[in-house]
Amino acid sequence: MDGAALASAEELPLPNCNVCRRAPVTNRWYSSCLPCRDKRNESKRRTKEKKREQRMRAFQAITRDNIPTSSSSSQNVSAGKKRKVPEEESKADALERMRKRFKKMELVKAADVAPKPVSATHSETVFEKYVDDKNLYKAIKRRYPDSANSIRFYGTYAIIAIPNVNNKLKARQVARDLRSSTPLHFNLEDLEAYPDGTAYIVHYKCTCRAMPPRRASDLSAYFGSKSKPAVDETPKDACRGRIDIRVEDDRSHSKGWLGQRIKVTLNHPKM
Ligand SMILES: [Zn+2]
Ligand SMILES: [Zn+2]
Structure with a gap:
């Protein structure tokens, strides 16, 4: 029968699922x-x-309390002058930034599993904790009323990060506030700046022995024809005082907020 032969050629029995x-x-x-494919x-x-919901819940837990409220907190206020949050940063932009930050955090968390090398100075230095920037500045003023004092100061405070202000x-x-x-x-x-992770x-x-900023080129220009050999950029009697600021992610908050920890180190020799 032709019909049967044709059918079997076209429709070899399909294997079972x-x-x-x-x-x-x-x-x-x-x-x-088909039913098994649908199920899968x-x-x-x-x-x-x-998974998406889990990510969103974690993300929202961080952002809910973290959207900038224009000028409420001290971090937007610098010595009485208000720093305005840029208008063009919409809430959506802010959320997007937070999302990126959160993703970065997740990566960092994963990296935490491996023991990470800690720079010696930072593991050994004990920073005195302050409630906020104002209190830290007050302590500096109290202990360092003028630049003739010798000072070693290690102070730190933490804030809740806001989306449009990264660590840099x-x-x-x-620095401006300080x-x-x-x-x-x-x-x-006149700064040295770099990321560390x-x-x-x-x-x-420190520029307490205030000299107008000088460079070798300025000096030779100043001395004109008597052009001196290039000298060190910093005058010999420049203060060796140092001001160091470190801002790092702070994940110690109990509610899982992403924070920023600010560490201020002052080293000033006695005059
Ligand atoms: Zn099946
Ligand atoms: Zn100085």
């Missing part, structure tokens, strides 16, 4: 039957959805 082993596979390209796809979808920006902000709220002398533009560090030289 390799999941339920009962129904034939959907077609030759698949290894499972559905469970994949649910797992994906669950925060370090520069602290300069305007304490008797410390340093040139905001997710932390950010800035160093300033």
Whole structure:
């Protein structure tokens, strides 16, 4: 019978589903039957959805209390001058930033599993804790009323991070505040700055023996034809005092908020 021969050539019996082993596979390209495929796809979808929800819950726990409320906290106020949160940063932008930050945090957490090398100075130095920036500045003023004093100061405080101020920006902000709220002398533009992992560090030289900024080129220009050999950029009698600011992620908050820890180190020789 021609009809039967034709049929068997076109429709070789499909193998059975390799999941339920009962129904034939959907077609030759698949290894499972239609109901089994549907089931598997559905469970994949649910797992994906669950993971997304977990991420969102964790993210929201951090952001809920973390969206900048214009000018409430001290971190936006610098010596009476209010620093405005830029208008163009919409709430959506802020959330996006927080999301990125949170992702970074997750990576950092994963990295925490491995013992990480801690820079010697930071593991040994004990920083005195202050409630906030104001109290830290007060302590500096009290212990360092003028630049003739010798001082070794290690102070720290923590804040809840806000989305548009990363560790680098925060370090520069602290430097400005430190300069305007304490008797410390340093040139905001003359700094050494670099990241240390997710932390950010800035160093300033004390300029208490205030000399106009000098460079070898300025000097030779000043002395004109009597051009001296290039000298050291810093005059010999420059103060060796140092102001160091370190801003790092602070994940110690009990409610899981992402914070920033600010560490201020002052080292000043007696005049
Ligand atoms: Zn099946
Ligand atoms: Zn000095």
